[in-house]
Amino acid sequence: MTQFTDFNFKLLVIERLMYADGTLTPRFDLGSHLVEQGLIEDDGDPAYTYTVRNGLSHQVVPVAREYFEALEISPELLASVEELVLDGGLRVYFHCSPVWDGEDDLYDVRSLDDLPLLPHLKRIRGADDFWPPEFLEVLRKRGTATDG
Template identity: 45%
Template sequence: MFRDFNFKLLVIDKLMYRDKVIRPPFRIADVLHAKGATGDLWKYLYEHNLLYTVLEEARRYFTDLEITPDQLAAVDELTTDGGLEVYHQCSPFWDGEDDLFDITSLDDLALLPNLRAIHGGNEAVMAAPDARNTLKTRGIAVE
Protein backbone atom coordinates (compact mmCIF):
# COMPACT_ATOMS: atom_id res chain seq x y z
CA MET A 1 0.00 0.00 0.00
CA PHE A 2 2.63 2.60 1.04
CA ARG A 3 5.43 3.34 -1.38
CA ASP A 4 7.61 5.41 0.96
CA PHE A 5 8.53 3.66 4.21
CA ASN A 6 9.40 6.95 5.92
CA PHE A 7 6.06 8.48 5.01
CA LYS A 8 4.34 5.44 6.48
CA LEU A 9 6.32 5.98 9.67
CA LEU A 10 4.79 9.46 10.03
CA VAL A 11 1.32 7.94 9.74
CA ILE A 12 2.19 5.19 12.22
CA ASP A 13 3.54 7.71 14.71
CA LYS A 14 0.26 9.61 14.55
CA LEU A 15 -1.97 6.54 14.84
CA MET A 16 0.07 4.36 17.22
CA TYR A 17 2.00 6.68 19.49
CA ARG A 18 0.04 9.95 19.46
CA ASP A 19 -3.63 9.00 18.97
CA LYS A 20 -3.21 5.45 20.32
CA VAL A 21 -5.56 4.05 17.68
CA ILE A 22 -3.29 1.16 16.75
CA ARG A 23 -2.58 -0.98 19.81
CA PRO A 24 -0.44 -2.35 21.31
CA PRO A 25 2.43 -0.01 20.51
CA PHE A 26 5.52 -1.62 19.00
CA ARG A 27 8.54 -1.57 21.33
CA ILE A 28 11.88 -2.51 19.79
CA ALA A 29 13.44 -3.16 23.20
CA ASP A 30 10.92 -5.95 23.80
CA VAL A 31 11.78 -7.53 20.44
CA LEU A 32 15.52 -7.31 21.05
CA HIS A 33 15.22 -8.70 24.57
CA ALA A 34 13.19 -11.62 23.18
CA LYS A 35 16.10 -12.26 20.77
CA GLY A 36 18.49 -12.46 23.69
CA ALA A 37 19.81 -8.90 23.82
CA THR A 38 20.21 -8.34 27.53
CA GLY A 39 21.68 -5.51 29.51
CA ASP A 40 22.66 -2.24 27.88
CA LEU A 41 20.78 -1.81 24.60
CA TRP A 42 23.21 0.85 23.38
CA LYS A 43 26.14 -1.52 23.91
CA TYR A 44 24.32 -4.33 22.08
CA LEU A 45 23.54 -2.11 19.09
CA TYR A 46 27.06 -0.65 19.09
CA GLU A 47 28.66 -4.09 19.12
CA HIS A 48 26.47 -5.12 16.17
CA ASN A 49 27.09 -1.87 14.25
CA LEU A 50 23.37 -0.98 14.38
CA LEU A 51 23.32 2.41 16.10
CA TYR A 52 22.39 4.65 13.16
CA THR A 53 20.27 2.45 10.98
CA VAL A 54 16.69 1.23 10.94
CA LEU A 55 16.71 -2.10 12.76
CA GLU A 56 15.47 -4.91 10.54
CA GLU A 57 12.95 -6.09 13.16
CA ALA A 58 11.33 -2.64 13.22
CA ARG A 59 11.41 -2.28 9.43
CA ARG A 60 9.71 -5.64 9.00
CA TYR A 61 7.07 -4.92 11.65
CA PHE A 62 6.20 -1.46 10.33
CA THR A 63 6.31 -2.54 6.68
CA ASP A 64 3.91 -5.39 7.38
CA LEU A 65 1.62 -3.35 9.64
CA GLU A 66 -1.78 -2.98 8.02
CA ILE A 67 -3.56 0.32 8.41
CA THR A 68 -7.26 0.35 7.59
CA PRO A 69 -8.89 2.86 5.25
CA ASP A 70 -10.86 4.24 8.23
CA GLN A 71 -7.64 4.79 10.16
CA LEU A 72 -6.06 6.51 7.17
CA ALA A 73 -9.11 8.73 6.73
CA ALA A 74 -8.79 9.86 10.35
CA VAL A 75 -5.34 11.36 9.74
CA ASP A 76 -5.77 15.09 9.27
CA GLU A 77 -2.29 16.18 10.32
CA LEU A 78 1.19 14.73 10.54
CA THR A 79 4.27 15.82 12.45
CA THR A 80 7.87 15.53 11.34
CA ASP A 81 10.39 15.85 14.11
CA GLY A 82 13.61 14.05 14.92
CA GLY A 83 12.18 13.05 18.28
CA LEU A 84 9.18 11.06 17.03
CA GLU A 85 8.57 7.89 19.03
CA VAL A 86 8.38 5.79 15.86
CA TYR A 87 11.92 6.88 14.96
CA HIS A 88 13.18 5.78 18.39
CA GLN A 89 11.55 2.41 17.87
CA CYS A 90 13.24 2.04 14.48
CA SER A 91 16.65 3.34 15.50
CA PRO A 92 16.81 3.83 19.28
CA PHE A 93 19.96 5.96 19.30
CA TRP A 94 19.48 7.89 16.05
CA ASP A 95 20.59 11.48 16.57
CA GLY A 96 18.59 13.19 13.83
CA GLU A 97 21.72 14.45 12.10
CA ASP A 98 21.30 12.63 8.80
CA ASP A 99 18.65 11.84 6.21
CA LEU A 100 17.71 8.38 7.54
CA PHE A 101 14.02 9.32 7.81
CA ASP A 102 13.68 11.79 4.94
CA ILE A 103 10.67 11.29 2.70
CA THR A 104 11.60 10.73 -0.93
CA SER A 105 8.12 10.40 -2.42
CA LEU A 106 4.76 11.99 -1.71
CA ASP A 107 2.80 9.41 -3.71
CA ASP A 108 1.30 8.16 -0.44
CA LEU A 109 -0.58 11.43 0.09
CA ALA A 110 -3.37 9.80 -1.91
CA LEU A 111 -3.88 7.38 1.00
CA LEU A 112 -4.74 10.26 3.36
CA PRO A 113 -7.83 11.96 1.95
CA ASN A 114 -8.27 14.26 4.96
CA LEU A 115 -4.67 15.36 5.51
CA ARG A 116 -4.63 19.15 5.89
CA ALA A 117 -1.31 19.96 7.59
CA ILE A 118 2.21 18.73 8.16
CA HIS A 119 3.88 20.27 11.20
CA GLY A 120 7.58 20.78 11.71
CA GLY A 121 10.62 19.55 9.88
CA ASN A 122 10.23 21.04 6.43
CA GLU A 123 13.52 19.38 5.50
CA ALA A 124 12.29 15.81 5.98
CA VAL A 125 9.22 16.29 3.79
CA MET A 126 10.83 18.65 1.32
CA ALA A 127 13.39 16.00 0.34
CA ALA A 128 10.68 14.59 -1.98
CA PRO A 129 10.84 15.93 -5.53
CA ASP A 130 8.56 18.93 -6.13
CA ALA A 131 7.25 18.63 -2.56
CA ARG A 132 6.23 22.25 -2.06
CA ASN A 133 4.13 22.32 -5.24
CA THR A 134 2.59 18.88 -4.58
CA LEU A 135 1.51 19.86 -1.07
CA LYS A 136 0.17 23.22 -2.21
CA THR A 137 -1.85 21.59 -4.99
CA ARG A 138 -3.43 19.22 -2.47
CA GLY A 139 -4.20 22.05 -0.06
CA ILE A 140 -1.85 20.71 2.63
CA ALA A 141 -0.19 23.36 4.77
CA VAL A 142 3.40 22.90 5.90
CA GLU A 143 3.87 24.65 9.22
Protein backbone atom coordinates in the same frame (compact mmCIF):
# COMPACT_ATOMS: atom_id res chain seq x y z
CA MET B 1 -3.81 -4.48 2.73
CA THR B 2 -2.77 -0.89 2.16
CA GLN B 3 0.67 -0.65 0.60
CA PHE B 4 2.98 2.31 1.17
CA THR B 5 5.64 3.09 -1.42
CA ASP B 6 7.79 5.20 0.93
CA PHE B 7 8.79 3.54 4.23
CA ASN B 8 9.66 6.89 5.79
CA PHE B 9 6.26 8.34 4.93
CA LYS B 10 4.65 5.28 6.52
CA LEU B 11 6.68 5.95 9.67
CA LEU B 12 5.17 9.45 9.88
CA VAL B 13 1.71 7.91 9.72
CA ILE B 14 2.64 5.30 12.34
CA GLU B 15 3.93 8.06 14.62
CA ARG B 16 0.56 9.82 14.40
CA LEU B 17 -1.61 6.74 14.87
CA MET B 18 0.45 4.59 17.24
CA TYR B 19 2.40 7.02 19.39
CA ALA B 20 0.41 10.29 19.26
CA ASP B 21 -3.21 9.13 18.94
CA GLY B 22 -2.88 5.61 20.38
CA THR B 23 -5.36 4.23 17.84
CA LEU B 24 -2.95 1.83 16.12
CA THR B 25 -2.23 -0.94 18.57
CA PRO B 26 -0.31 -2.60 20.02
CA ARG B 27 2.26 0.12 20.56
CA PHE B 28 5.60 -1.19 19.30
CA ASP B 29 8.55 -1.03 21.69
CA LEU B 30 11.83 -2.17 20.16
CA GLY B 31 13.42 -3.20 23.45
CA SER B 32 10.46 -5.33 24.50
CA HIS B 33 10.22 -6.82 21.02
CA LEU B 34 13.90 -7.83 21.05
CA VAL B 35 13.53 -9.45 24.48
CA GLU B 36 10.31 -11.25 23.47
CA GLN B 37 12.02 -12.59 20.34
CA GLY B 38 14.90 -13.91 22.47
CA LEU B 39 17.41 -11.72 20.64
CA ILE B 40 18.77 -10.12 23.82
CA GLU B 41 18.39 -10.20 27.60
CA ASP B 42 16.67 -7.30 29.32
CA ASP B 43 19.59 -5.30 30.69
CA GLY B 44 17.59 -2.15 31.37
CA ASP B 45 18.05 -0.76 27.85
CA PRO B 46 17.89 -3.74 25.50
CA ALA B 47 17.21 -1.68 22.37
CA TYR B 48 20.36 0.39 22.82
CA THR B 49 22.49 -2.60 23.81
CA TYR B 50 21.30 -4.71 20.87
CA THR B 51 21.87 -1.88 18.43
CA VAL B 52 25.42 -1.17 19.59
CA ARG B 53 26.45 -4.83 19.96
CA ASN B 54 25.29 -5.59 16.44
CA GLY B 55 26.87 -2.57 14.77
CA LEU B 56 23.49 -1.08 13.87
CA SER B 57 24.02 2.46 15.10
CA HIS B 58 22.65 5.20 12.83
CA GLN B 59 20.55 2.81 10.76
CA VAL B 60 17.16 1.17 11.02
CA VAL B 61 17.37 -2.00 13.11
CA PRO B 62 16.27 -4.78 10.73
CA VAL B 63 13.70 -6.32 13.12
CA ALA B 64 12.06 -2.89 13.52
CA ARG B 65 11.98 -2.37 9.76
CA GLU B 66 10.42 -5.81 9.27
CA TYR B 67 7.78 -5.09 11.91
CA PHE B 68 6.80 -1.69 10.54
CA GLU B 69 6.89 -2.78 6.89
CA ALA B 70 4.54 -5.68 7.67
CA LEU B 71 2.27 -3.58 9.89
CA GLU B 72 -1.19 -3.28 8.38
CA ILE B 73 -3.07 -0.02 8.76
CA SER B 74 -6.76 -0.09 7.94
CA PRO B 75 -8.28 2.41 5.52
CA GLU B 76 -10.45 3.65 8.42
CA LEU B 77 -7.39 4.53 10.51
CA LEU B 78 -5.69 6.14 7.53
CA ALA B 79 -8.79 8.25 6.97
CA SER B 80 -8.54 9.51 10.56
CA VAL B 81 -5.14 11.15 9.97
CA GLU B 82 -5.54 14.91 9.71
CA GLU B 83 -2.02 16.01 10.67
CA LEU B 84 1.52 14.71 10.41
CA VAL B 85 4.60 16.10 12.13
CA LEU B 86 8.16 16.11 10.79
CA ASP B 87 10.66 16.12 13.63
CA GLY B 88 13.92 14.27 14.24
CA GLY B 89 12.75 13.33 17.72
CA LEU B 90 9.72 11.24 16.77
CA ARG B 91 9.19 8.18 18.97
CA VAL B 92 8.86 5.90 15.97
CA TYR B 93 12.42 6.85 14.98
CA PHE B 94 13.70 5.87 18.42
CA HIS B 95 12.04 2.48 18.08
CA CYS B 96 13.67 2.02 14.67
CA SER B 97 17.11 3.44 15.49
CA PRO B 98 17.80 3.93 19.20
CA VAL B 99 21.29 5.33 18.52
CA TRP B 100 20.32 7.63 15.62
CA ASP B 101 21.30 11.26 16.19
CA GLY B 102 19.01 12.92 13.64
CA GLU B 103 21.92 14.41 11.72
CA ASP B 104 21.51 12.64 8.39
CA ASP B 105 18.87 11.76 5.81
CA LEU B 106 17.96 8.34 7.21
CA TYR B 107 14.29 9.27 7.61
CA ASP B 108 13.86 11.72 4.76
CA VAL B 109 10.65 11.15 2.83
CA ARG B 110 11.59 10.59 -0.79
CA SER B 111 8.15 10.34 -2.38
CA LEU B 112 4.70 11.78 -1.81
CA ASP B 113 3.02 8.97 -3.75
CA ASP B 114 1.36 7.82 -0.51
CA LEU B 115 -0.57 11.07 0.06
CA PRO B 116 -3.78 9.65 -1.46
CA LEU B 117 -3.83 7.07 1.37
CA LEU B 118 -4.64 9.95 3.75
CA PRO B 119 -7.82 11.48 2.32
CA HIS B 120 -8.40 13.81 5.29
CA LEU B 121 -4.84 15.06 5.77
CA LYS B 122 -5.06 18.80 6.44
CA ARG B 123 -1.60 19.80 7.68
CA ILE B 124 2.01 18.66 7.79
CA ARG B 125 3.95 20.45 10.50
CA GLY B 126 7.65 20.91 9.82
CA ALA B 127 7.34 20.45 6.05
CA ASP B 128 8.60 23.98 5.40
CA ASP B 129 11.80 23.21 7.29
CA PHE B 130 12.52 19.74 5.94
CA TRP B 131 10.92 19.21 2.54
CA PRO B 132 12.05 20.51 -0.85
CA PRO B 133 10.03 23.15 -2.73
CA GLU B 134 8.60 20.59 -5.15
CA PHE B 135 7.07 18.64 -2.22
CA LEU B 136 5.61 21.85 -0.79
CA GLU B 137 4.06 22.63 -4.16
CA VAL B 138 2.40 19.19 -4.25
CA LEU B 139 0.95 19.86 -0.79
CA ARG B 140 -0.23 23.34 -1.80
CA LYS B 141 -2.00 21.98 -4.89
CA ARG B 142 -3.62 19.29 -2.76
CA GLY B 143 -4.82 21.83 -0.21
CA THR B 144 -2.66 20.45 2.59
CA ALA B 145 -1.35 23.22 4.84
CA THR B 146 2.22 23.53 6.07
CA ASP B 147 3.69 25.87 8.66
CA GLY B 148 4.36 28.64 6.14
